[in-house]
Amino acid sequence: MFCMIVGVVMRIIFHSDLNNFYASVECLYNPSIRNDAVVVVGDAEKRHGIVLAKNGLAKKYGIKTGDTIWEAQQKCPTKLTKVVARFDLYRKVSKIVKDIYREYSDRVESFGIDEAWIDVSERVSNFEDAYNLAEEIRKRIITEVGLTVSIGVSFNKIFAKLGSDLKKPNAVSVITPTNFKQVVWPLKCEDLLMVGHSTKAKLIKNNIKTIGDIARAGKNFLKQILGKNGEKLFDFATGKECSEVQKVGQHDEIKSIGNSTTCARNLTNINEVRAVLYVLAESVANRMREVNLWASCVAVSFKTEQLETFERQQKLDYPTNLAEVIGHVALDLFKCNYNWEYQIRSLGVRVLNLCDEPLQYNIFNDAQTILKKDKLERIVDSLRGRFGYGVIRRACILKDDMLVDLNPQDASHKIHPKSFIY
Amino acid sequence: MFNKKIVSVTAKFLTTGYIMPLIIHYSDDKDYFIDKVYSCKNCASLKVGGIGKRYDIRIGNKRTFLYLEDSIWFVEEKMESNN
Ligand SMILES: [Mg+2]
Numbered sequence: 382m383f384c385m386i387v388g389v390v391m392r393i394i395f396h397s398d399l400n401n402f403y404a405s406v407e408c409l410y411n412p413s414i415r416n417d418a419v420v421v422v423g424d425a426e427k428r429h430g431i432v433l434a435k436n437g438l439a440k441k442y443g444i445k446t447g448d449t450i451w452e453a454q455q456k457c458p459t460k461l462t463k464v465v466a467r468f469d470l471y472r473k474v475s476k477i478v479k480d481i482y483r484e485y486s487d488r489v490e491s492f493g494i495d496e497a498w499i500d501v502s503e504r505v506s507n508f509e510d511a512y513n514l515a516e517e518i519r520k521r522i523i524t525e526v527g528l529t530v531s532i533g534v535s536f537n538k539i540f541a542k543l544g545s546d547l548k549k550p551n552a553v554s555v556i557t558p559t560n561f562k563q564v565v566w567p568l569k570c571e572d573l574l575m576v577g578h579s580t581k582a583k584l585i586k587n588n589i590k591t592i593g594d595i596a597r598a599g600k601n602f603l604k605q606i607l608g609k610n611g612e613k614l615f616d617f618a619t620g621k622e623c624s625e626v627q628k629v630g631q632h633d634e635i636k637s638i639g640n641s642t643t644c645a646r647n648l649t650n651i652n653e654v655r656a657v658l659y660v661l662a663e664s665v666a667n668r669m670r671e672v673n674l675w676a677s678c679v680a681v682s683f684k685t686e687q688l689e690t691f692e693r694q695q696k697l698d699y700p701t702n703l704a705e706v707i708g709h710v711a712l713d714l715f716k717c718n719y720n721w722e723y724q725i726r727s728l729g730v731r732v733l734n735l736c737d738e739p740l741q742y743n744i745f746n747d748a749q750t751i752l753k754k755d756k757l758e759r760i761v762d763s764l765r766g767r768f769g770y771g772v773i774r775r776a777c778i779l780k781d782d783m784l785v786d787l788n789p790q791d792a793s794h795k796i797h798p799k800s801f802i803y
Numbered sequence: 804m805f806n807k808k809i810v811s812v813t814a815k816f817l818t819t820g821y822i823m824p825l826i827i828h829y830s831d832d833k834d835y836f837i838d839k840v841y842s843c844k845n846c847a848s849l850k851v852g853g854i855g856k857r858y859d860i861r862i863g864n865k866r867t868f869l870y871l872e873d874s875i876w877f878v879e880e881k882m883e884s885n886n
Contacts, residue, residue, distance in 0.1 A: 409854070411852055525846055525847060526854055528847075
């Protein structure tokens with residue numbers, strides 16, 4: 382059953398977000414800390430451990446995710462309870478919650494460990510029923526899992542996500558085709574998914590401050606100042622966004638993400654191999670960021686001109702979603718495992734052991750550096766989304782344009798995306 | 804105040820897949836025979852912290868809850884207050 386609005390089939394989509402997820406799980410399992418300010422940290426022993434999550438009380442003290450433990454302590458000198466993250470437990474609880482969502486729809490798309498979109502169009506046909514259904518889910522999660530969620534109910538994924546941010550914790554918010562101008566348009570432009578620092582700066586420069594301003598600016602003007610993304614933002618702000626809720630993370634969680642290519646001509650030296658591996662690594666990392674996953678194992682595969690194939694894997698000390706790391710490991714693996722008896726015909730890069738969270742990366746690496754690199758790579762993604770793949774390339778790739786003049790995300794090019802395993 | 808008391812349990816695995824608890828081995832010298840299971844629901848224990856199946860049971864003339872989380876059984880043990 383679908384509901385009709387001026388002759389168009391309307392969808393009903395929930396976005397459900399577990400409130401203060403890690404901290405809430407810790408408080409559930411340890412009743413004695415429930416009235417404390419609680420922070421979940423990577424590793425309390427390490428000096429540069431950082432706050433991965435906090436509960437409502439810690440939030441009141443101004444503690445933020447990403448604060449160092451020392452900073453958090455300064456903000457809350459009296460009694461701050463630190464607990465070390467237990468990711469296995471969070472994954473277990475997350476699965477229980479998502480299995481509840483899946484009782485209502487086969488279209489459940491995970492977004493990280495604590496968020497998901499649920500397409501319930503086939504179950505409810507108006508927003509009153511949708512609200513009641515969302516309330517039912519909210520109450521079930523309290524009883525069955527002991528946690529609270531905020532649920533946004535709307536007719537597209539963007540407004541559903543916005544809705545889940547409107548009231549926290551433990552609430553349901555509805556954004557309909559008739560109320561979105563009153564509810565959504567007064568909100569700040571950066572509340573919209575995909576509006577990061579640089580986009581926000583450009584919008585503000587053009588006196589576009591709210592989501593309503595984005596809508597009123599018009600598609601053409603936004604395209605002028607933001608390129609392709611501008612058109613997207615216009616669709617977001619006006620409720621025209623229509624992407625499907627994917628069946629991601631159902632029974633077959635994504636096990637690996639990979640990409641491979643048969644080169645235009647055989648590769649004869651390590652510099653050529655390096656160039657191709659980095660292109661592949663970038664497309665893999667880009668894909669990982671799209672689905673919000675990190676990997677702790679990298680595999681490289683290659684085929685010689687004799688059609689012999691090899692695959693070698695390397696576990697990482699900490700999970701990554703950075704092209705630089707993936708490319709580096711892939712290249713190392715190749716160097717260590719091939720003696721150039723024959724030329725190379727094709728290459729592949731794949732990541733596995735995927736997880737939702739960068740587990741305790743701070744132990745092994747300077748968190749700030751990693752966060753910066755992650756940000757840089759996201760910027761690259763967005764530039765490419767706007768101006769095309771060629772706009773930014775690694776220095777090592779620039780050397781041989783002919784060899785790697787391909788867009789690994791575009792199936793029409795030479796890259797064969799068959800090893801994208803979903 | 805409540806305490807999460809992990810207990811060992813004798814149970815029957817039915818052909819339907821349902822796990823029917825029969826005896827709670829509370830301590831070395833104390834076994835409780837379960838006279839009736841009223842219901843079994845997915846439920847969190849807010850009192851002692853846990854997420855699992857909650858069996859609503861009767862032992863003699865007392866009603867209580869028995870939880871199964873993964874393969875660990877526990878009960879919500881009431882603690883005597885000192886003051
Ligand atoms: Mg959340």
